[in-house]
Amino acid sequence: MSDPRDESDLxxxxxxxxxxxxxxxxxxxxxxxxxxxRRFWRAMGLANVADDDVEFTDADVAALKRFLCLVDDEILDEEQAIALARLLGRATSRLASSNAEALGVTPRQVVNGVVSGSR
Structure with missing residues (x-):
């Protein structure tokens, strides 16, 4: 398992x-x-992945639990929580694109963990 601070794993x-x-x-x-x-993940703009693909972090568990709590605690109904997930997904996508641009890589390279040796 790689160290998340290792710059070779962007x-x-x-x-x-x-x-x-x-x-x-x-x-x-x-x-x-x-x-x-999956309904929440699609709303956030995440791609469907195979059930056995290792693509998620502990933060993904926490985020999903937060959305579910909003529904379980009757703060939002399911459709409102899905709409909020969609809004946050769009905002996150824009931030990710900006971060990738600042680092001199494409968002696809970030997703694939590919780093260009030159910046």
């Missing part, structure tokens, strides 16, 4: 922690069925 640097969980593990840790977790 995605770890940006995420602040290593990807160590599958989508199934995230859903289980959040106490929700996969289809409901």
């Amino acid at each position: 995605s770890g640097v940006i995420l602040g922690q290593p990807r160590r969980l599958t989508s199934s593990q995230v859903a289980l840790a959040a106490g929700v069925q996969m289809h409901r977790a």
